[in-house]
Amino acid sequence: MDSNPWIWNTIAAFFTIGTFSFLYKDNPLYKIAESVVVGIAAGYFAVLLFWTSLRPKFWDMIVYEHKYWYVIPGLLGIMMYFRFSRKWGWLSRYPLALYIGIGSGIAIPLMLQTFVLRQLEATMLPIGFASFEGFSNLLVVLMVLAGLIYFFFSMEHKGVVGKTATFGIWVIMIGFGASFGYTVMARVSLLIGRIQFLLGTWLHLVD
Amino acid sequence: MQTSGYRQAFRILIIVMLWAATPAGSLGVEPEDAGTGLPVIPPMNLVAADTPNDNGNGITLRWDCPPGDDGSGAVISGYVVLRSENSREGYLETAVLGPGTAKYIDNGPAADPVTGEKIHFIRNKPYYYRVAARYASGYRAVSGASGPVQGRAQWFHDGKIPVLTATVLFFALVILYIQKARLQGSELYVRPIAGMKEIDNAIGRATEMGRPILYVLGLGSPEDIATIASYTILARVARKTAEYRTELIVPCNEPIVMTIAQETVRNAYMEAGHPDAYSDDMVFFVTSMQFAYVAAVNGLMLREKTATNCYFGKFYAESLLLSETGNIAGSIQVAGTDEVAQLPFFVTTCDYTLIGEELYAASAYLGRDPLLLGALKAQDFAKALVMILIVAGAVLMSFGIDWLLEIITVRM
Known part of the structure; x- marks a missing residue:
């Protein structure tokens, strides 16, 4: 293989332009870029999975480290392939049930910790009108309460509850606006990176 | 240089004094x-x-x-x-x-x-x-x-007692409200969620136009709560597509998510009385790579000319790329995710968006299943409790009393 970077940069530029061509409309160039990236990604992921998961976490553990209990997850993994059999397909439900059960068991306390208790800690702020900080904290507390009321599903959004929920959704939308602007800026920087690659690294038109 | 010399001498003096x-x-x-x-x-x-x-x-x-x-x-x-x-x-x-x-x-x-x-x-x-x-x-x-x-393992992380307490309390509430939902059935009130009401309309539109419906489960793993909620909505959508004989396309990013989605859609078609209309090809794996997946789904939207696109689950940077393409293609789009950073993109590009917990509530609203209704009611109760704690904590903190904050603080 030629190690000349210009050749590789030209290939990269071809696919960059091919991907950008989607902005005009779907076309053969985009289809080539799409097919290549999907194909390479599938192949790369299969190899990655073999070397980072199957080999070190299954094969090496049993063959070299003699941890024979690793056969159990291996068998559970094999059971997943019984899906392809009409007769034995039901066996694949056991590893799936185990996987979802363990996953939920890990996820639920973690969600409570990060999205409830941590947020609760951060919202218990000293409030007041005497200082800017106290007033700012008061606004934070009121906005959090309004936001929570919007997500209250047991009551119809009418009257005081409705007005508070409306205030809550306004607060949420203001937050979304800030987040949108921030992310768009980050995306623009990615675009700048690709343009710098095309004009600088590939064509040497800019430094 | 002179200043630096004085600084060095001063530092040495301090060190000598400390040493002394x-x-x-x-x-x-x-x-x-x-x-x-x-x-x-x-x-x-x-x-x-x-x-x-x-x-x-x-x-x-x-x-x-x-x-x-x-x-x-x-x-x-x-x-x-x-x-x-x-x-x-x-x-x-x-x-x-x-x-x-x-x-x-x-x-x-x-x-x-x-x-x-x-x-x-x-x-x-x-x-x-x-x-x-x-x-x-x-x-x-x-x-x-x-x-x-010696390095010894501990069975319990005593800094996480608040998490244990909250989990036990929450599960107790869920069990309590599930019992209540079983007794009261559909009498338990859940406020209408705009996005969910529109899903049926969107499926009807796809049927009238004779075009397929695209359902994207996101990039989450099977155990993500958003993905789990998405299965319930997928079941509802699949039941409707089975009834109307509308084509359903479910491209997946994760092999296990695909397997569960296949089970979900197959069951929905059986429940709808059309098991023959189900095919494993309706739910298929594309790739696990984020942007390769986006490229494939974007191409799919334009080539298959999907009438309705549903995005429910865990989404990351691909949210805008997918929904913007769907918007350009003129599809009706309904989305829902609990990823706060991605919600603004769905709000701007989709016709209806389920914000955060609305995604979880949607499944209960649709199914009226006592299990889901009970869980939703328990969440509402927990939210009320959280609001009380916030008010009490803020008032106590204003008077310099921090014991409530100490009780709920998780120490890693």
Whole structure:
């Protein structure tokens, strides 16, 4: 293989332009870029999975480290392939049930910790009108309460509850606006990176 | 240059004063540093103790830095942590730390200087520790030994008691409300969710146009709560598409998500009385790579000309790329995710968006299943409790009382 970077940069530029061509409309160039990236990604992921998961976490553990209990997850993994059999397909439900059960068991306390208790800690702020900080904290507390009321599903959004929920959704939308602007800026920087690659690294038109 | 000289002299003066104030008996060997003229003092008061709330793979070391260490590296360039299985000999380097460091959690391998072999940390094995201060002038002063100490695993993380309490409380509420939902059935009120009401309309539109419906489960793993909620909505959508004989396309990013989605759609078609209309090809795996997946789904939207696109689950940077393409293609789009950073993109590009918890509520709203209704009611109760805690905590904090904050604080 030629190690000349210009050749590789030209290939990269071809696919960059091919991907950008989607902005005009779907076309053969985009289809080539799409097919290549999907194909390479599938192949790369299969190899990655073999070397980072199957080999070190299954094969090496049993063959070299003699941890024979690793056969159990291996068998559970094999059971997943019984899906392809009409007769034995039901066996694949056991590893799936185990996987979802363990996953939920890990996820639920973690969600409570990060999205409830941590947020609760951060919202218990000293409030007041005497200082800017106290007033700012008061606004934070009121906005959090309004936001929570919007997500209250047991009551119809009418009257005081409705007005508070409306205030809550306004607060949420203001937050979304800030987040949108921030992310768009980050995306623009990615675009700048690709343009710098095309004009600088590939064509040497800019430094 | 002159100023720098004064600073150096002042620093040396401070170091000498600190050294003079330190009880001589607590110090180790103190040769004089030829470069600075200061005594070479080892780290003091070294304490090695089992790291609390871990799996036994760590020992925490704490020590007092010698008076010469101001963190700049000018006098002391760093520290070397030494570990041995014997208090008197056989100490091996396990870590090299920067100046100003006074704490280290040892859990890594130590290198044998002769053979180069890595000797791994083993839990429940007694170890002795010393810490050497490395002086910039080349001197090395080693502390006294601390130990023996063993890394032991703890069954419970006592800093996470608030999490345990909250989990137990929440599950108790869920069980209580599920019982209540079973007794009261559909009498339990759930406010209408705009996005969900529109899904049926969107399916009807696709049927009238004779075009397929695209359902994207996101990039989450099967155990993500958003993905689990998405299965319920997928079941509802699949039942409708089975009834109307509308084509359904479910491209998946994760093999296990695909497997569960296949089961969900198959069951929905069976429940709708059209098992023959189901095909495994309706739910298929594309790739696990984020942007390759986006490229494929975008192409699919334009080529298959999907009338309705549903995005429910966990989404990341691909949210805007997908929904913007669907918007350009003129599809009706309904989305829902609990990823706060991605919600603004769905709000701007989709016709209806389920914000955060609305995604979870949608499944209960659609199914009226006592299990889901009970869980939703329990969540509402928990939210009311959280609101009370916020108000009480904020008021107490305003008066300088922080015991409520202390109770709910999670310590890692």
